[in-house]
Amino acid sequence: xxxxxxxxxxxxxxxxxxxxxxxxxxxxxxxxxxxxxxxxxxxxxxxxxxxxxxxxxxxxxxxxxxxxxxxxxxxxxxxxxxxxxxxxxxxxxxxxxxxxxxxxxxxxxxxxxxxxxxxxxxxxxxxxxxxxxxxxxxxxxxxxxxxxxxxxxxxxxxxxxxxxxxxxxxxxxxxxxxxxxxxxxxxxxxxxxxxxxxxxxxxxxxx
Amino acid sequence: xxxxxxxxxxxxxxxxxxxxxxxxxxxxxxxxxxxxxxxxxxxxxxxxxxxxxxxxxxxxxxxxxxxxxxxxxxxxxxxxxxxxxxxxxxxxxxxxxxxxxxxxxxxxxxxxxxxxxxxxxxxxxxxxxxxxxxxxxxxxxxxxxxxxxxxxxxxxxxxxxxxxxxxxxxxxxxxxxxxx
Numbered sequence: 001x002x003x004x005x006x007x008x009x010x011x012x013x014x015x016x017x018x019x020x021x022x023x024x025x026x027x028x029x030x031x032x033x034x035x036x037x038x039x040x041x042x043x044x045x046x047x048x049x050x051x052x053x054x055x056x057x058x059x060x061x062x063x064x065x066x067x068x069x070x071x072x073x074x075x076x077x078x079x080x081x082x083x084x085x086x087x088x089x090x091x092x093x094x095x096x097x098x099x100x101x102x103x104x105x106x107x108x109x110x111x112x113x114x115x116x117x118x119x120x121x122x123x124x125x126x127x128x129x130x131x132x133x134x135x136x137x138x139x140x141x142x143x144x145x146x147x148x149x150x151x152x153x154x155x156x157x158x159x160x161x162x163x164x165x166x167x168x169x170x171x172x173x174x175x176x177x178x179x180x181x182x183x184x185x186x187x188x189x190x191x192x193x194x195x196x197x198x199x200x201x202x203x204x205x206x207x
Numbered sequence: 208x209x210x211x212x213x214x215x216x217x218x219x220x221x222x223x224x225x226x227x228x229x230x231x232x233x234x235x236x237x238x239x240x241x242x243x244x245x246x247x248x249x250x251x252x253x254x255x256x257x258x259x260x261x262x263x264x265x266x267x268x269x270x271x272x273x274x275x276x277x278x279x280x281x282x283x284x285x286x287x288x289x290x291x292x293x294x295x296x297x298x299x300x301x302x303x304x305x306x307x308x309x310x311x312x313x314x315x316x317x318x319x320x321x322x323x324x325x326x327x328x329x330x331x332x333x334x335x336x337x338x339x340x341x342x343x344x345x346x347x348x349x350x351x352x353x354x355x356x357x358x359x360x361x362x363x364x365x366x367x368x369x370x371x372x373x374x375x376x377x378x379x380x381x382x383x384x385x386x387x
Contacts, residue, residue, distance in 0.1 A: 020220065
C-alpha cells in the first residue's frame with residue numbers, strides 16, 4: 001500500500017491514466033531489450049505530457065488577438081461610403097458582407113488603387129503622381145461603383161481557433177495584411193491584422 | 208524516518224518483459240562473432256608478441272552492444288569513448304600510485320565513471336577497462352599507455368564493426384541509435 005501512495009504523490013496527473021500493464025505490453029511490442037523500467041517510462045511520459053499541455057496552452061489563437069469592433073460594408077454599399085468609413089476609422093481594409101451577413105470579400109486600399117488605374121507599385125505616391133499628370137480626378141471611373149464591384153473575393157478568412165503561427169504563414173503566403181474572422185457559417189466575428197499579430201508576439205514573450 | 212528509509216528498498220515497479228527467442232538468437236550470434244573476432248586476432252597475430260588484444264571488459268561490452276543495443280550505454284560514442292577514456296585514466300592511476308595499488312584501483316574506476324558521465328560516454332565495461340590497467344599484472348603494466356590503443360581502442364573498434372554488421376542484419380534490429 002505504501003508503494004502505491006508514493007507512486008501517486010510523486011507524479012503529476014495526466015489526462016489518461018497509464019497503467020503499468022499498458023507499458024509492459026507496449027515494451028513487448030518493441031523488439032529487443034528496452035533499457036528502461038516501466039516506472040521510469042511512466043514518469044517520463046507524464047512529465048512530457050505536462051510539457052505538451054503547457055506548450056499547447058501557450059499557443060495563442062486568432063480569437064484572443066482579433067479586433068472585435070466590427071466595421072463592415074455590404075456588397076451594395078457605394079464606394080464613396082466605403083472610402084469614407086475607412087478614412088474615418090483610419091483603417092486600410094474592410095470586410096464586405098452579402099445580404100445574409102456572410103463575409104464574401106474584402107475591400108482594401110490596394111483594390112481602390114488598382115481600379116483607379118494605378119499600376120505597380122500600388123501605393124499612395126503612385127496615385128499622387130498619376131493624379132498630377134492627368135486632368136480631373138482619377139477616382140471618376142469608379143464613382144458609381146459599389147463595394148461588391150471592387151472587393152477582392154472570395155475573402156481569405158480565418159476561424160477564431162486558428163493558431164497565430166498559422167495566421168502569420170497565411171499573411172505571408174497570400175501577401176495580405178488582414179483577414180476577417182468568421183464562424184463556421186461565415187458570419188463576421190472580427191478582423192485580425194498584421195498589427196494584432198505584432199502585439200500578440202509581445203504578449204507571448206511577456207508571459 | 209527509519210521506516211521510509213527502509214521502505215525505499217522494497218522496489219516500486221515490476222521488471223521489464225522478457226525478449227523474444229529471435230532476440231536471444233541475435234544477441235548470441237553477435238556476441239559470439241564479436242568476441243571470436245577479437246580472440247582470433249589475439250591468437251593469430253599477437254601471441255608471440257608482448258601485446259594482447261582481448262581483455263575481460265570486452266565480455267561486458269558484448270552484453271551491451273549485442274544484447275541491449277537500444278541502450279544509450281551501448282552506443283558507439285559510449286563504447287569507444289568509455290573504453291578509451293577509462294583506459295587513459297586507468298594507466299595514469301597505476302603509474303602515479305604504483306605504491307598504493309588499492310588506491311590506484313579505486314581511483315581508476317571512480318574517476319573513470321565521473322569523467323564518462325561528464326563526457327556523456329558512460330559505458331559500464333569502461334570501469335573494468337580502468338581496473339584492468341591497475342590489476343592486470345606485469346603484461347598489462349608493461350604496455351604503459353600503449354594499453355589505450357592495443358588492446359582497448361583496437362578491440363573496441365573491432366567489436367563495434369561486428370555490432371554494425373550483425374545487428375543490422377537482424378530484421379527487427381537497428382544499430383546504432385546515434386553516433387555522436
